[in-house]
Amino acid sequence: WAIVVSATRIIRCNRIGAAGTIVAFFNEHFMEASQMTIKVGDKLPAGTLSEFIEDETPGCTIGPNAFKVEDLVRGKRIAILGLPGAFTPTCSGKHLPGFVKLAGEFRKKKVDEIWCLSVNDAFVMGAWGKDQGTKGKVRMMADGSAQYSKALGLEFDLIQKGMGVRSQRYSMLVVDGVVKAFNLDQPGKFEVSDAETLLKQAEKVTQFMP
Numbered sequence: 001w002a003i004v005v006s007a008t009r010i011i012r013c014n015r016i017g018a019a020g021t022i023v024a025f026f027n028e029h030f031m032e033a034s035q036m037t038i039k040v041g042d043k044l045p046a047g048t049l050s051e052f053i054e055d056e057t058p059g060c061t062i063g064p065n066a067f068k069v070e071d072l073v074r075g076k077r078i079a080i081l082g083l084p085g086a087f088t089p090t091c092s093g094k095h096l097p098g099f100v101k102l103a104g105e106f107r108k109k110k111v112d113e114i115w116c117l118s119v120n121d122a123f124v125m126g127a128w129g130k131d132q133g134t135k136g137k138v139r140m141m142a143d144g145s146a147q148y149s150k151a152l153g154l155e156f157d158l159i160q161k162g163m164g165v166r167s168q169r170y171s172m173l174v175v176d177g178v179v180k181a182f183n184l185d186q187p188g189k190f191e192v193s194d195a196e197t198l199l200k201q202a203e204k205v206t207q208f209m210p
Helices: 069-073 089-101 103-108 122-132 147-152 195-206
Strands: 048-053 063-068 077-083 113-118 139-142 155-158 164-167 170-175 178-184
Touching (some): 048 147, 063 069, 077 089, 077 195, 089 113, 089 122, 089 195, 113 122, 122 139, 147 155, 147 164
Parallel strands (some): 113 139
Antiparallel strands (some): 048 139, 077 170, 170 178
């Protein structure tokens, strides 16, 4: 499960932000899915994700900051939505907004954090988060080189279409690093990875937890 990452300073912070406006678009209906490897009961692989930090705080500098996934998930309940790309129609119009809207309901179900994971750099994810009003609701986690998506087995190889490697569309609930619920959409579809579905699953998983 381990993945190789470049040497970088790993820090901890819960703040999110953005800078500038970066617009990207690609056709989400011409995707080729790789074999899915992560499943309910599996432990998330070790790896590194980046987050754009807008306000400097102890241990966090302004700009992209790197975080070890295994440190962030330890002892926490986290809802994760993975999607093909920032500023794309379904991702911006439906998928991410649903989780922003229901962020408070997830907290009521004892979910500590919501992450949005996409194969974009931290600057793009920060700008997209600002555009979507995610601050304090959803952490915008960048998997810039798709290394973490590959470790999950949830990447799309779109190199021949000039789009590089992207992420499939999915949602999952993770408790102390272990996947408790997982929903994977078929290419070009948005049917099972929505916020409402994961919220119902979170209620079932966490109802007997302290």
